[in-house]
Amino acid sequence: MSQFFMNDKSELVNEAIEGALLSTPWHNLSRLEVGDNIRVVVRNDWDKSKVALVSGGGSGHEPAHVGFVGKGMLTAAVCGDVFASPSVDAVLSAIINVTGESGCLLIVKNYTGDRLNFGLAAEKARTLGYKVELAIVQDDIALPENPQPRGLAGTVLIHKLAGYYAEQGATLEEVTRRAQQAIEATASIGMAFATCHIPGESSDNRVAEGESELGMGIHGEPGVSTLKTQNSREIVQIMTEKLAEKVPQGQKALLLINNLGGFSMLELGVLVRETLRTPLGERISHLIGPATLVSSLDMKGFSLTTLLLDDERLQALQFPVEASGWQPLQALHIPEVIKGEAIQRQQAAQPSENAAVQHVVETVCQTLIDLESELNKLDAKVGDGDTGSTFAAGARKILQGSQQKALPLNEPARLLTLIGEQLAVVMGGSSGVLMSIMFTAAGQQQAEGKPLAQALMTGLERMKHYGGARVGDRTLIDALEPALQQLIAGKGLSEAAIAAEKGADSTASMSAAKAGRSSYLNQESLNGVKDPGAYAVERVFAALK
Numbered sequence: 001m002s003q004f005f006m007n008d009k010s011e012l013v014n015e016a017i018e019g020a021l022l023s024t025p026w027h028n029l030s031r032l033e034v035g036d037n038i039r040v041v042v043r044n045d046w047d048k049s050k051v052a053l054v055s056g057g058g059s060g061h062e063p064a065h066v067g068f069v070g071k072g073m074l075t076a077a078v079c080g081d082v083f084a085s086p087s088v089d090a091v092l093s094a095i096i097n098v099t100g101e102s103g104c105l106l107i108v109k110n111y112t113g114d115r116l117n118f119g120l121a122a123e124k125a126r127t128l129g130y131k132v133e134l135a136i137v138q139d140d141i142a143l144p145e146n147p148q149p150r151g152l153a154g155t156v157l158i159h160k161l162a163g164y165y166a167e168q169g170a171t172l173e174e175v176t177r178r179a180q181q182a183i184e185a186t187a188s189i190g191m192a193f194a195t196c197h198i199p200g201e202s203s204d205n206r207v208a209e210g211e212s213e214l215g216m217g218i219h220g221e222p223g224v225s226t227l228k229t230q231n232s233r234e235i236v237q238i239m240t241e242k243l244a245e246k247v248p249q250g251q252k253a254l255l256l257i258n259n260l261g262g263f264s265m266l267e268l269g270v271l272v273r274e275t276l277r278t279p280l281g282e283r284i285s286h287l288i289g290p291a292t293l294v295s296s297l298d299m300k301g302f303s304l305t306t307l308l309l310d311d312e313r314l315q316a317l318q319f320p321v322e323a324s325g326w327q328p329l330q331a332l333h334i335p336e337v338i339k340g341e342a343i344q345r346q347q348a349a350q351p352s353e354n355a356a357v358q359h360v361v362e363t364v365c366q367t368l369i370d371l372e373s374e375l376n377k378l379d380a381k382v383g384d385g386d387t388g389s390t391f392a393a394g395a396r397k398i399l400q401g402s403q404q405k406a407l408p409l410n411e412p413a414r415l416l417t418l419i420g421e422q423l424a425v426v427m428g429g430s431s432g433v434l435m436s437i438m439f440t441a442a443g444q445q446q447a448e449g450k451p452l453a454q455a456l457m458t459g460l461e462r463m464k465h466y467g468g469a470r471v472g473d474r475t476l477i478d479a480l481e482p483a484l485q486q487l488i489a490g491k492g493l494s495e496a497a498i499a500a501e502k503g504a505d506s507t508a509s510m511s512a513a514k515a516g517r518s519s520y521l522n523q524e525s526l527n528g529v530k531d532p533g534a535y536a537v538e539r540v541f542a543a544l545k
Helices: 009-023 088-098 112-127 154-167 172-184 232-244 265-276 279-283 311-318 355-370 372-382 387-403 412-426 429-447 452-467 477-488 493-507 532-544
Strands: 029-031 040-043 052-059 076-082 104-109 132-137 186-194 212-214 225-227 253-259 284-291 300-308
Touching: 009 029, 009 040, 009 076, 040 088, 052 088, 052 112, 052 154, 076 088, 088 104, 088 112, 104 112, 104 154, 104 172, 112 132, 132 154, 132 172, 154 172, 154 186, 154 253, 154 300, 154 311, 172 186, 186 232, 212 232, 225 232, 232 265, 232 279, 232 300, 253 265, 253 279, 265 279, 265 284, 265 300, 279 284, 355 372, 355 387, 355 412, 355 532, 372 387, 372 532, 387 412, 387 429, 387 532, 412 429, 412 452, 429 452, 452 477, 477 493, 477 532, 493 532
Parallel strands: 052 076, 052 104, 104 132, 253 284
Antiparallel strands: 029 040, 040 076, 186 212, 186 300, 212 225, 253 300
């Protein structure tokens, strides 16, 4: 089964490039038309009067490299197939079309294909009379014994710094020197829970569930070790200890937090927190990200990059650019905590006695408790089978308070409010909140002198307002509203019980539910089955009459 959003694999890169050109906010990019199978994106505002910067490599690392073409950064990006270096001819085409007398710097990630193809293109360009230099980014520190460290997300920082000096009119020699200095001051390390899905190919994740791989490459290459954990704090501790070795004590550094493609913003937020709470965090003065800058398709992982800072380098990094993939850096600061005003809780109601009210409260509660199993079985046919348990949980809490003489039974307004508070805690989910809304609003109405039936009806209206259900939507409202209407009209509990039963019966013939989990079921599943909430209301009024 395909795990990749595409039409035709052979046109995937071409179509993605076209999308990037259409979406750039500055309308400053164009594709260079120089022949089949050559994909070069260039600045269309380039005048060749300054040092040209060319980078590129395999596709699949977006926004690199097209996303970093624009004023203040790259002049051109050369795109290969997914995870495949572009051809020598493609690189050479980019060089000869953007390079003027000031020369050209090629910025290359340290992978064999890129080194060879960009290197040969540079040699050919020199024979044609072009001034060309090569800067190879090798910021990966995960494999310390590797004689050819790989290029990771630190490449983007080299694009930015070299782009600044080129934009200021520096010579090729100066731009190259500054780029090389920045390369030596940059260090990166990556980690992944799973490798990426490659278009048209099956995925074979070698990382076991619950584990992670330190140093997995941006093409899925094996890392340095397998960690028997996916715990954020443990992983970040290991990674930052290695990065801290590259940032001397007393030296301030930039931290770039790069999403390799599959991390959610929620996880990245945790990553920022964990990283900045380590000893390395004490040496970080500026931050870029978290953001996706150099990805590995949908790899479930991230990388951390440090760059040693001085005033000039900081100025270069802060200089504005017109490249859609760049993320501006920010000075690190500790957010202040703003002391807020605490919620003023009502004073606890003093227990009081009222035998008639106690009888009503305990009758309602005991009825719902006795119905628990029956309501669950009924709800299992049309919902998730927990209506009885939910109602019983609330009823047990209120019944316990009554039996322990802890309720303000002689103060109806306070009693209703207290019931509302307790139901929100013990019932859980939306049911508890909705019932709490009704009783809380009813308590407020009682405090204003409204009769009980009218107060409960107002509470029901507030519950309908927030919950969205109405009579006819196959909920407890179909039984409760007509029952309360009878009481408001001056009728007794017997008439209210008849109205509640009639309302509950009507739910069995309703073709569709418009609220709650029953709304996901078809007519056949609902036909002949009463709504559990409406049935509960029916039985409560029957017990009270």
